[in-house]
Amino acid sequence: MKALVLTGAALLALVAPAWAQSAQLLHVEAHQPGIHFLGNQDLPGAGVFLDGQALGETDRLGNFTLPVVPAGPHQLRVSALGYEPAETTLTGRPAAAPGELAEVAHVTLVATSQFIPDVAVTATRANNRTATVYTDLGKQDLNKRNFGQDLPYLLDQTPSVVVTSDAGAGVGYTDIRIRGTSSTGINTTINGVPLNDPESHGSFLVNLPDLASSINSIQVQRGVGTSQNGSAAFGASLNISTLDNRREAYAETQNTYGSFNTWKNNVSFGTGLVGKYFTFDGRLSRIASDGYLNRAASDLKSYYFAAGFQVKSTRLKFITFSGREKTYQA
Incomplete structure (x- = not known):
């Protein structure tokens, strides 16, 4: 019984490295339609979502380090106020070898106008619950x-x-x-x-x-x-x-x-x-x-x-x- 347990532990140790994934670097840029001479600009503060869960925001250079993800496809979504959100498929990959540069994923968000719903004020009279x-x-x-x-x-x-x-x-x-x-x-x-x-x-x-x-x-x-x-x-x-x-x-x-x-x-x-x-x-x-x-x-x-x-x-x-x-x- 004891030998069987040790054998199972050894098998798990052999399998784990094969499933390990490495972190990836995400770079987000902003594109202004009709203003070509500016080129694409780094976009700080863009929200990053992986499989529907918020991970954080890009830094002042538009970069974000994605966490280690399991193998297989994952849905990556990037959004920012004033820009059309972008979605792409991210696939986990084996860990990078020592000295190998991390893979960089590039995402470009296109600026767009935003529709803001009307705000209606329906009362002009104050009452005893109004700070007036x-x-x-x-x-x-x-x-x-x-x-x-x-x-x-x-x-x-x-x-x-x-x-x-x-x-x-x-x-x-x-x-x-x-x-x-x-x-x-x-x-x-x-x-x-x-x-x-x-x-x-x-x-x-x-x-x-x-x-x-x-x-x-x-x-x-x-x-x-x-x-x-x-x-x-x-x-x-x-x-x-x-x-x-x-x-x-x-x-x-x-x-x-x-x-x-x-x-x-x-x-x-x-x-x-x-x-x-x-x-x-x-x-x-x-x-x-x-x-x-x-x-x-x-x-x-x-x-x-x-x-x-x-x-x-x-x-x-x-x-x-x-x-x-x-x-x-x-």
């Missing part, structure tokens, strides 16, 4: 101060907000700053649609007089906040929503008079739910003021109309609104 400082104002909050002044003056009691008026009465051209950032750094959206001018990044609320009478809610975000459009969100955000649903028919008018011969007149109406599916809402407004300063008169007009269709969890709305402003020198 914000203030929410509802329709009732706005109605307490909505006597004809522009929208910035309805927000001047929120933290970090400073407003100014060219005419001195809050009607006509007004400006708002949040944390010191002017309107060019404030992202203003109405129902998720950006209002900022694409060239100056400013938002001219004077062109939408009495918009507050159609606002359902507004969120003031201070500092960098949630945004769907561009760099105008680095200072603050004003997210305005006019998506109000009133199931009952209504008709109302608001008429106010104040200092400096300031008038506000508007008429609002709504059909409520018509035929179980449709709603229609509208508003006509006129605001006029002589202004606090000389030659600072304003004459502003606007309209708002919305038609909606709703069934179960689906809601479709068509909204149009516009305004006309005529201001004097201020």
Whole structure:
């Protein structure tokens, strides 16, 4: 029994050298189509995969030492960002004799453009789980101060907000700053649609007089906040929503008079739910003021109309609104 064990050990010792394999050197190059004068360049940082398992990355010269592999074919895959991956078959070979150079496998990756899927931002409102400082104002909050002044003056009691008026009465051209950032750094959206001018990044609320009478809610975000459009969100955000649903028919008018011969007149109406599916809402407004300063008169007009269709969890709305402003020198 003991002799049999020794004989088996001797046979294993004879067979092992025959199965030993040697390491191979892999060199990866990058090829830029259409730029022939550069030639192929060494490609560092390329990922090397053998039979689906990651082995590592090429060094700064594009080289990678492959480990010892068993005899037989193996699938070698090399990939890098911005390049088409390359695959080849690698076959294990007997160990190299002393002084014999290791075999070098050359792989060339061809540069290509990469398709990146679209990234969609589906929300512009912050909540208590968002790392954003914000203030929410509802329709009732706005109605307490909505006597004809522009929208910035309805927000001047929120933290970090400073407003100014060219005419001195809050009607006509007004400006708002949040944390010191002017309107060019404030992202203003109405129902998720950006209002900022694409060239100056400013938002001219004077062109939408009495918009507050159609606002359902507004969120003031201070500092960098949630945004769907561009760099105008680095200072603050004003997210305005006019998506109000009133199931009952209504008709109302608001008429106010104040200092400096300031008038506000508007008429609002709504059909409520018509035929179980449709709603229609509208508003006509006129605001006029002589202004606090000389030659600072304003004459502003606007309209708002919305038609909606709703069934179960689906809601479709068509909204149009516009305004006309005529201001004097201020």
